[in-house]
Amino acid sequence: MELSELNRVWSQIYFYLRYDYNEDITHRGVRILQQVKNGEYVTIKEISEKLQISHNTASEHVSRLIKKGYIQKERDNKDRRKTVLSLTPKGSEVLVKHTCLDESKLDKIFSLLSKEEQNMIMSSLKLLEQKGRDIHENRIG
Amino acid sequence: MELSELNRVWSQIYFYLRYDYNEDITHRGVRILQQVKNGEYVTIKEISEKLQISHNTASEHVSRLIKKGYIQKERDNKDRRKTVLSLTPKGSEVLVKHTCLDESKLDKIFSLLSKEEQNMIMSSLKLLEQKGRDIHENRIG
DNA sequence: GTTTATATATCGTATTATACGATGTATGTC
DNA sequence: GACATACATCGTATAATACGATATATAAAC
Known part of the structure; x- marks a missing residue:
C-alpha cells in the first residue's frame, strides 16, 4: 500500500x-473554530495550549470571534473563573466553508x-x- | 445521500x-505552493490571478519562497518576460506537511x-x- | 525602427494578523 | 487571609499581507 x-x-x-470562498476570518480564527467544534469542554486555556499561544492571545482571538458572532461563551457554573466556548450556527457555517468540500x-x-x-x-x-x-x-x- | x-x-x-507540524511557512505561502504544484505552467501572473492579489504582491511572496528554497524559477525560452515556477523537493515536502495526512x-x-x-x-x-x-x-x- | 503592450522586480508605504508582558478582576483552594 | 487559577484588558511589538509607483526587459503592433 x-x-x-x-x-x-x-x-x-x-x-x-x-469552496471558492473569500476569507473573512483569519487563519488563526479558523484553527480556533476547529478546536471549539472538536472539544467537549473548551476553555480559553484549552485553546491557548492546543495552539501553543499565550492565554492573553487566545483570549483576544476568542473575543474577536465572539464579536463576529462565530463563538459564544458562558461561565462554567461549577467554576466561575472558567469560560466555556461553543460555536454559533454562523460559526459552524463559516467553519464548513473553510474546512469542507x-x-x-x-x-x-x-x-x-x-x-x-x-x-x-x-x-x-x-x-x-x-x-x-x-x-x-x-x-x- | x-x-x-x-x-x-x-x-x-x-x-x-x-500532521502536527509547526508552521515555518506563511498561510499565503502554502497557497502559492499549492498553485505551483497543481499548474503545468505557472507564472507570477497566474499566481496573482488565482489568489486575486496584485502582481507585485505575488512577485514578493514568490521571491520569499525562493529564498527559503521551496520554489525555483526560470525564464521561459519562448518569452523571456515570463518566469516559470516549480517546486523544489524541499517545497514539495513542506507542502505535504501542510496539506496531507x-x-x-x-x-x-x-x-x-x-x-x-x-x-x-x-x-x-x-x-x-x-x-x-x-x-x-x-x-x- | 518606433510605439505600445506585457511580465516581472523592487521599493516605499500602509493595514491587518499575531503575539506577549504587565496588570487587573474574579473565583477557588488551603 | 494567602495563594493559586482563569480570563480580560491594555500597551507594545513583530510578522504577514497588500498595493501604488517606478523601473527594466521583452514582445507585439504599426
Whole structure:
C-alpha cells in the first residue's frame, strides 16, 4: 500500500473540491473554530495550549470571534473563573466553508455515481474517520 | 445521500490525521505552493490571478519562497518576460506537511485494515479525485 | 525602427494578523 | 487571609499581507 499515493489523491480531492470562498476570518480564527467544534469542554486555556499561544492571545482571538458572532461563551457554573466556548450556527457555517468540500460540487459528482459507488465512498470515509478518531484518542499505538 | 454527513466525516478525518507540524511557512505561502504544484505552467501572473492579489504582491511572496528554497524559477525560452515556477523537493515536502495526512498515522490505520478495506478506501478516493478533476476542469456542468 | 503592450522586480508605504508582558478582576483552594 | 487559577484588558511589538509607483526587459503592433 503506497501511502504517499493515497495522500496525493487526498490533497488533490481537496484542491479540486474545496469552496471558492473569500476569507473573512483569519487563519488563526479558523484553527480556533476547529478546536471549539472538536472539544467537549473548551476553555480559553484549552485553546491557548492546543495552539501553543499565550492565554492573553487566545483570549483576544476568542473575543474577536465572539464579536463576529462565530463563538459564544458562558461561565462554567461549577467554576466561575472558567469560560466555556461553543460555536454559533454562523460559526459552524463559516467553519464548513473553510474546512469542507463544496457541497454543490459534491452534489454534481454524486448525481453521476451509482448508489453502490456512493455507498462505497461513504463507507470508506467513515472507516477512515473511525480509525482516525482512535488514533487521535490514543486508542491505537 | 446526505452530503453534509460526508463533509462532517471528511473534516473529521483531516482533523484527526493531519500532521502536527509547526508552521515555518506563511498561510499565503502554502497557497502559492499549492498553485505551483497543481499548474503545468505557472507564472507570477497566474499566481496573482488565482489568489486575486496584485502582481507585485505575488512577485514578493514568490521571491520569499525562493529564498527559503521551496520554489525555483526560470525564464521561459519562448518569452523571456515570463518566469516559470516549480517546486523544489524541499517545497514539495513542506507542502505535504501542510496539506496531507500524517503518513505515520495512516500507516498505523492501514496495518489494521484488511487488503479489501484498503483497496476500497483507495478506490473511493481515486473515484472522488477523478470526478473532482472533471469538475475543476469544467468537464462536468 | 518606433510605439505600445506585457511580465516581472523592487521599493516605499500602509493595514491587518499575531503575539506577549504587565496588570487587573474574579473565583477557588488551603 | 494567602495563594493559586482563569480570563480580560491594555500597551507594545513583530510578522504577514497588500498595493501604488517606478523601473527594466521583452514582445507585439504599426
